[in-house]
Each structure stands twice: as structure tokens, then as C-alpha cells.
Amino acid sequence: MTGPAIKICGISTAQALDAAIGARADHAGFVFFPRSPRNVSMQEAAALGSRAEGRIGRVGLFVDPDDTLLAEAMSAGRLDAIQLHGSETPERAAQVRARFGKPVWKALPVASRDDIAWAEAYAGAADLILFDAKTPKGALPGGMGLAFDWSLLADWKGPVAWGLAGGLSAQNVAEAIRTTGAPLVDTSSGVESAPGVKDVDKIAAFAYAARNSGTDR
Numbered sequence: 001m002t003g004p005a006i007k008i009c010g011i012s013t014a015q016a017l018d019a020a021i022g023a024r025a026d027h028a029g030f031v032f033f034p035r036s037p038r039n040v041s042m043q044e045a046a047a048l049g050s051r052a053e054g055r056i057g058r059v060g061l062f063v064d065p066d067d068t069l070l071a072e073a074m075s076a077g078r079l080d081a082i083q084l085h086g087s088e089t090p091e092r093a094a095q096v097r098a099r100f101g102k103p104v105w106k107a108l109p110v111a112s113r114d115d116i117a118w119a120e121a122y123a124g125a126a127d128l129i130l131f132d133a134k135t136p137k138g139a140l141p142g143g144m145g146l147a148f149d150w151s152l153l154a155d156w157k158g159p160v161a162w163g164l165a166g167g168l169s170a171q172n173v174a175e176a177i178r179t180t181g182a183p184l185v186d187t188s189s190g191v192e193s194a195p196g197v198k199d200v201d202k203i204a205a206f207a208y209a210a211r212n213s214g215t216d217r
Ligand SMILES: O=C(O)c1ccccc1N[C@@H]1O[C@H](COP(=O)(O)O)[C@@H](O)[C@H]1O
Pocket: 009, 010, 029, 031, 033, 036, 037, 038, 061, 063, 085, 130, 132, 140, 141, 142, 143, 144, 145, 146, 165, 166, 167, 168, 186, 187, 188, 189, 190
């Protein structure tokens, strides 16, 4: 029973990174978005990126980034994948992938069934679609601990690999996986004791619950 792939996002300390690695998560997310309480500097990204080398995948999270920020972060954090969490179009996602030569994950905000249909537009442009809850206007576009109606995704089969995010924690991740069949789950605030402060025990509990949800990759 291996369960879905696991991403712990918003890692900004060596302790949190080691906890994600110790919990056998597949991906660690580093946030490059100054408004976020999880934002990392290029110096922090460099330290985390080299500590993660060969131990866990490194995903950089960006919100409508320009190429200068992407280039700096790619090189500092030695990123293995780029998560676009803003309003990037399929054309921009394809351009980022071509320019930086790394897989692109595109987050899509979901509130209704129509939002899920947007994934089709990213086939061939993004490598993975990350369905996340739509957040209120003016709020951060993610990392708010908000979940959406998972039944909208029940056994969703689209033209592109996908994952589930939004309000996931050790308490609800198994149910989320059973409802949606998600091949990847991503959490940030659900494994924190305060915004931006990762909790080692919550990371371990999340990975355990995801792996023991009764489903297989
Ligand atoms: O974590 C952030 O601060 C963040 C900022 C801007 C865009 C996305 C962000 N986080 C991502 O949002 C989803 C859901 O987070 P949560 O589990 O509900 O807290 C996840 O992919 C985070 O990586």
C-alpha cells in the first residue's frame, strides 16, 4: 500500500525539510512569493536546495512570476519542477516549460465543476494540474487551508497528470484520497502550528494518513 505521491509545501527551514524527508514525502515545495508567510529568500532556497539534493524533489512555487525571478530561483534552489499558482495561461505555462526545461505544475482554483474543465486547456502545456480551492478576492491564491467539494473530482480522468491541494491535513487526507482517487496530495497550512511554521509531528502524521488511505498509486 504506497498511496499517492506526497508534497509538503511551504518548507522554509532545514528542520521542516528533514521532517518531510523523514516522512518519505516525494516533493518539498519552496515558496517564492513575498506576500506569503512561507516565502524564502534566494539564500534560504540555496541552502534548502542543496540539503534536499537526491533526497526529495524540489518544487518552486510562484505566482505569475517573470523570467528573472524564475531564473534566479531555479539556480538558487536547484529546482526540479515549477509550480505556477497564479493566473498563468496555457501559453505561459508552455513557455516556462520550454524556457527552463523543467516540468511545470499548474494550480487551478476550483469552486465548481466548470473550474475543473479548465484542466483540458493545459494538456500539452503543463505536466501536472494541481486542483486547489478558490480563495477570496485579495487573499493569497493558496496556502489558506481552504478545501473545495472533493466530489467534483471523484475519479476524474483528464488528459494530464493531476494532484489535489487545499485544506488537506492528517485528519482529512485519507477521505480526500478515497473520494477523489488523487494520485498526488499537497499540503501546506495543514501541517503547521501557525502560518509559515511547519510542525514536524503534523508532517509525519499527514504522510502516514496519506499512505494508509487504502488506495494505491
Ligand atoms: O503557501 C502559500 O503561502 C501559498 C502562497 C501563494 C500561492 C499558493 C500557496 N500555497 C499552496 O496552496 C495550496 C494549498 O495550501 P493549503 O494546504 O490549503 O495551505 C498548496 O499547493 C500550497 O502549496
